[in-house]
Amino acid sequence: MSEYKGVIKIEDHCWASSWDHIYIKLVGTDGESQPKSLVYPYLSPESDFKIEVDSNNSIGKLVLIELEKNPGYLLPQNAWFPAKVELESPEGETFHFPIHRWIVNDEAHQFREATACLVFDDTHPLASQSRTEELKLRKKQYCWSIYAEGIPHCMKVDDAHALPDEVSFSFTKEWEFKLNKLHGLIELKLDGLADRKEQWRSIDAIGKVFRHKQTTLSEYVQQNWKKDSLFGYQFLNGVNPMVIRRCSVLPENFQVTDQMVFLRGGRSLAEEMQSRNIFLCDYKLLDGLKANEVNGKQQYLMAPLVLLHKTPEDQLMPIAIQLKQEPSKDNPIFCPTDSEYDWLLAKMFVRSADFQDHQLNSHLLRTHLLAEVFSVSLLRNLPMVHPLYKLLVPHTRYTLQINFLARELLISDTGIFNTITSSGGEALQKILQRATSSITYASLCIRDDIKERGLESVPHFYYRDDGFHMWDIINRFVQGVLGYYYKDDSYVQRDTELQTWVLDIFEYGFLSRPESGMPQKLNTVAELVKFVTMVIFTCSAQHAAVNSGQFDYGSWMPNTPTTLQQPPPTTKGTADKSSLLDALPDVNATVKGMAAMWLLSKQSSDSVPLGHYPEEHFFEIVPHQHMKVFKGELALLNSKINARNLGLEIPYTSLDPALLENSVAL
Template identity: 55%
Template sequence: MVQYDVTVFTGDLAWAGTSNSVYIKLVGTEGESERTHLWKLLHTPFHSGAKSEFTVSCPTSLGDLVLIELDKQSYFHDDAWYPAKVEVTSPEDKTYHFPIYHWITDIEMHYFREGTAKIDDGSPLPGGYSRQQELEQERKVYCWDIYEEGIPHCIKGKAASLPDDVRFSITKKKEMAYNYVTGLVELELLEYAECKKKFTCMDGISRLFFLHRTPISEYVSHHWDDDAFFGYQYLNGVNPLVIRRCTALPENFPVTDQMVFTHSQSSLTDEMKNGNIFLCDYKLLDGVPANTINGKKQYLMAPLVLLWKTNNDELTPIAIQLKQKPAEDNPIFVPTDSKDDWLLAKIFVRSADFNLYELSAHLLRTHLLAEVFAMSLLRNLPMVHPLYKLLIPHTRYTLQINALAREKLMSEDGVFTQFAACGGEGAIQILQRSLDSLTYSSLCIPEDIAERGLNDVPNFYYRDDGLKLWEIIHSFVSAVLGHYYETDDEVQHDAELQTWIHDIYEHGFLSKERTGIPQEFTTVDEMVKFVTMVIFTGSAQHSAVNTGQYDFGGWMPNYPTSMELPPPTKKGDASETRILNTLPDVSTTVHGMGTVWLLSRPSADSVFLGHYPNEHFSEEFPLQKIQEFQDALKKLSADIKDRNKKLSLPYTYLDPGVIENSVSI
């Protein structure tokens, strides 16, 4: 007889342990063991966080171990079990690793491959196991659904009915068991939730805001009406995706030199030639039907904004047109107009930016795409595939947070539907239009920055930090995947990999060729670039557009969810009273504050970029590359912190120390 030393690790999660009887079978190239009961005298070995050691005896050596079979049986009380991993040391003193990280809730047999990452080479495995069998089972569990036509597909099912493996931990579940009322309680605003009165002065808004502030939101409250800060937010606020260098004015934006350079020798032609003019165009919002909130019709504009880089390297707005079609009743506002005219025009822009940002930059380009990436991964790549091992940490909680968003924010009685200018119908239109205009290159920050002509814009910290993060992630992905794919031919003949990318093309981008999303991979470099984008989107990009929501939106006049009066049709009509009457009422304001507060607060069980507590890889090479990845992220974090010490308004959202691995909030 020979003996195999078996160590079973139960996950360190609430309710991860089981009192059920657990059985194991070892399967090797030369045979298999008997199904063996794993038990300990006088105590239950599989409690949460337990490391339990056993012995499995066999008549002869099993050869190289290729998989284990696990099952549990209940005689009195059935409970779920979350094994993290199993390690087996053979009589030849070789240790085999079996990553699991899977909830076992039934009495069926479960198969887990030895942890060495492998691309499918078509070789049969002993024990009647096949990769295709695993994938067929996963496709029954993770089913595609269509929430609305024209937007990326999603997982089928409500948040409460999702598979256990993708659900929140107990800690996260308690944090997320909220509706917007919870946020109002935390901000001490609940008593104002049903108040439909208008603000009569800015001090009234201040009284709500000052109950909870962050250092950045405090800065925003003091500088929100400054032209330089208005321009700064297009670079380092929560929506750095709409600004682009302007080389020729749009035909529907007839700005003249006399409007913007009244007392200067400059001209728009010269300034555009020098690269100093920038455009923000909200044409995606044109014609979107506006909401009705608290019985009042709301207003959502589709403005055009022209900005100028001054001699002291500040971006400042120089012209605003609030509707797309030029007309006598659609004036172009400029800084030399009355203070109230100019401020009201800027507020309309900020409200438009809120609606476009939340739906396009935030929901579509991070949440919905991350869900597609996760779904395709779970349906098309077996656990032993190297790409599965690389990407599965970057899917944590994404499916459930998105299911909750559909139920709590986007549904008929959801917060966004009730309290944003676009409402539910308009939100779907914006998502559809945004997907229609989405391109692969715009998801890859080096190409996106270059295409928008922003490579040399000063004080652009989103760009600076984002490009460095992209390079670090790309280097890591290239090293790890290059270890398993030595040639382009291996990429082309990996049917599982090709199905993964085609599923993304079909269900995420609705088979639209004009997006430029690959339908297949032909080279290692193509695959590495796409996987880099997937990780960047779910981690860094989401952090950039999510983390600062309360920082920039807590002070409502800087980011109003809606506008309650139509835009001015001529100059000279604006006043402080009109501005206050145009801003959202008290109820809409506090619901907006509560929502952005909840959506931007960190979780107690966050897992940050580059940290992989679940050990999916077991070989020395990828483990070494993970360590190098972590070291590079630590250095970047230190550099960002040093840079921020010199800034009056630090940019923290792309510090690796605050970036989560996945879209989880």
């Protein structure tokens, strides 16, 4: 008689406990045990439930366990969320079986022993069969769907509650999100304004509404939004640091002359470009699109060009703005030397264009939609026992449900984006299609992206500085973990599951576009490490960089108008204070935009910071050592950022590791 002793540990979640009959069966290399009944154990997170499983003969090295759950007599079946099972063999060897998922039915569920294993090393027939059956089931659960032509594919699901339980919101996350959505306007004390379709009568009136829920940074923005210095600063360290690039030659459609601009230091544009002091922001992505209607009124969507100058004091200052792509007499180039309201109105059109680019391209496409592609491909192609699954699954948490809600509540025909923004309606899908057709692998890798945009030496570029540190820390962590399992390049080439994961991303995320530079297969360990670093960086750091500051910079609406409802000026000298007020969004569009940005910036109480792994998937010593180092390096970066921020007028916290989530969960 062989006896295996151990415990079942329950996840510390609401409703994770069970009063059902639980059955466990052990399967080893030399046989299997009979199912052992654990009748009415009331398994709860408060205590480990001890188990003993007997077998008439030795069943060898444990390969997997089967768990089955049936309701008791006259009792309804309830869901159960075990974390893991630990068992000790008669020979004293300990086996771990990570679960970390809801068991809701009375079917037998198999879970592999925790030791990570690549497909070509999984030679035992039972292990190989289990691996095949797991992926067969996953491919039925996680299917691809086309939400709209020309953009990354998404998971096929008709309702948020139809998502598999393992990827759904927790009870805590679900109710916090619902309450925040329900009470957003109330909490902001704006509920009485949500139905008012009239225009603002004064900037002071906006300020009175805005006094609730201010942050230190949002208050600073309200006080300084008219200043050129804050306008320029946001291209580097605001929520959309993805548009600016160094300018060495002026575009043919942006005919700025020395006579138009004032350059501190007295040199010409050509000399300043040669000295690498001139920068360009080009919103051609938005060109030629039909703007939305809001409250039955036509809105206006411009595709501006902005020229900026790095001054001798190392400030980035705007020196020229053209609001439409094609130069013409009715498309003047505005400069800081123009009248106060001409210049301010031109900057407002730029800030509104930046909002559209940020929300649809930098935020929705490049983090949310790509993170969903990474997640669905992972869940379809890599079994739980694969080391890459273990490494990446924490970075998929809540992504599928938050994206379903984004499609349902934000960008659907009745979603908020179509009711308050100039890029809603017909323009929305076209912007996403254009952005998808131009996205590249290099632009997702921050070091490559910054180099391509010529921004390596720009001073006070904290997104770049913190992003480089973050990328390198993640890269070292990935190298350490994956280098343990992939001993040389041949391991990468022979891993058919890995190659299918990468090919799925190329096909369904990048729509099989070779010009994107996205790998269709990986040949070396170095290529694998860079690719996985990109995935983790996108799902954690990059999402935080373009998400966390939305309320800070956008809740003061004049700094980030979600739409503008007057056409751009065609001549100089005609704008005044009333021109600004006439162009600004109506009251209801303003407050709904504030509420949306507040909701999208509000982390749930069960958020998991980057580098924290409450669900244990790895049990080998080496990955745990690298996790410890990873967490320590993130803590050190947190200290460095905090120390630097003490000396900054505007602290940059978007890439502070202590504030980052592991996944796209907001």
